Amino acid sequence: MDTTTISVSTALPRLDPTAVAARRRVVVTGGAGFLGSHLCEALLRRGDEVVCVDDLSTGRRENLDGFFGDPAFAFVQVDVSEPFVVDGEVDAVAHLASPASPPDYHRLPLETLAVGSRGTENALKLAVAHGARFVLASTSEVYGDPLVHPQTEDYWGNVNSVGPRSVYDEAKRFAEALAAAYARTEAADVGIVRIFNTYGPRMRPEDGRVVSSFVVQALNGDPLTIYGDGSQTRSFCYVDDLVRGLVAMLASAEPGPVNLGNPTERTVRELAELVLTITGSDSSVDHQPLPVDDPTRRRPDIGRADTALGWAPTVDAEEGLRRTVAWFAARPRAVAVAGSALAGPQAGGVPVTPPARQGDAARAS
Numbered sequence: 001m002d003t004t005t006i007s008v009s010t011a012l013p014r015l016d017p018t019a020v021a022a023r024r025r026v027v028v029t030g031g032a033g034f035l036g037s038h039l040c041e042a043l044l045r046r047g048d049e050v051v052c053v054d055d056l057s058t059g060r061r062e063n064l065d066g067f068f069g070d071p072a073f074a075f076v077q078v079d080v081s082e083p084f085v086v087d088g089e090v091d092a093v094a095h096l097a098s099p100a101s102p103p104d105y106h107r108l109p110l111e112t113l114a115v116g117s118r119g120t121e122n123a124l125k126l127a128v129a130h131g132a133r134f135v136l137a138s139t140s141e142v143y144g145d146p147l148v149h150p151q152t153e154d155y156w157g158n159v160n161s162v163g164p165r166s167v168y169d170e171a172k173r174f175a176e177a178l179a180a181a182y183a184r185t186e187a188a189d190v191g192i193v194r195i196f197n198t199y200g201p202r203m204r205p206e207d208g209r210v211v212s213s214f215v216v217q218a219l220n221g222d223p224l225t226i227y228g229d230g231s232q233t234r235s236f237c238y239v240d241d242l243v244r245g246l247v248a249m250l251a252s253a254e255p256g257p258v259n260l261g262n263p264t265e266r267t268v269r270e271l272a273e274l275v276l277t278i279t280g281s282d283s284s285v286d287h288q289p290l291p292v293d294d295p296t297r298r299r300p301d302i303g304r305a306d307t308a309l310g311w312a313p314t315v316d317a318e319e320g321l322r323r324t325v326a327w328f329a330a331r332p333r334a335v336a337v338a339g340s341a342l343a344g345p346q347a348g349g350v351p352v353t354p355p356a357r358q359g360d361a362a363r364a365s
């Protein structure tokens, strides 16, 4: 198998000496995606040099439009599931490459498993080769449909290893195992973060995540699609808060896992009502069957993030949603086009759940 060598300019623009001393060169895999592009932006703002590595499978070039003229930014279109190396110094690798929304990973099941396994190992090898810090973007999905609430990092999870969501959940669990093994056997400087639902500008309007779907449907005057009765809960973190946590993890020696998310828990029905209020929309609500293995409750315990990173979210849902709605409202064509993709059973043909599921009796109330 061929190895891609990524050669990018390492020339740094002139900075004052203190800034140069603190400056790092960070490889961001998945940097053209929703979170990755915000991470690239935050790193560039703090004076780092960024190499964004992305195959554009679920990310978009336009997410990077604001950085292309910056000499501290380089973009390389590469599938990280294939071997690759990056020339020059690398101080940190933030590994975010992976399909992340359910319609995306149902559409790309083998690619999702590949990037969680081979892609993670290639990114780990890159970090080890450069003696660089490695941060894995894992997910609250490693807790599956949790029997412990709120979820602490020492909870091992309740995941169906052969269900339709397993391509994502198990890929991330394997990625965590691989990162932990590299830390033990290769002395890799590894940090694992488990990201809970995050929302904000640059989410793809059609990608089927609950916040973007509700906002798009409300702006279009379409019914908001709620799966099940809407009593399932989620905790929604605004992207700026999340990225601050990622930057803190990159700068620390904390191995994790560390939960990053907003601990304010809401039902999906409450979220729908809040979106209707903020958009001023008179859309109705359309109930559809729950997808298979849809988690009933989600709320991070963020005690470890506070202790280890001094991190806590600061943007409340009303403010975060206002900023998100404003971003989508400024893109009426994309929002109108996305409308048809979001109607009916879950976008991407995600299988729906039968009435009783394994684990229902044991599920914590």
Ligand SMILES: NC(=O)c1ccc[n+]([C@@H]2O[C@H](COP(=O)([O-])OP(=O)(O)OC[C@H]3O[C@@H](n4cnc5c(N)ncnc54)[C@H](O)[C@@H]3O)[C@@H](O)[C@H]2O)c1
Pocket: 029, 030, 031, 032, 033, 034, 035, 036, 053, 054, 055, 056, 057, 058, 059, 060, 078, 079, 080, 081, 095, 096, 097, 098, 099, 100, 101, 104, 115, 119, 137, 138, 139, 140, 194, 195, 196, 197, 198, 199
């Ligand atoms: N957004 C959330 O709420 C959330 C929650 C938990 C975990 N995460 C994790 O954070 C990361 C980023 O998620 P996101 O929401 O920005 O998703 P996204 O789909 O917007 O971004 C993922 C990026 O990875 C790229 N990518 C996928 N496979 C690749 C490959 N083989 N090689 C190179 N690039 C590849 C995509 O093109 C895309 O740009 C993912 O690893 C995801 O699992 C996100």
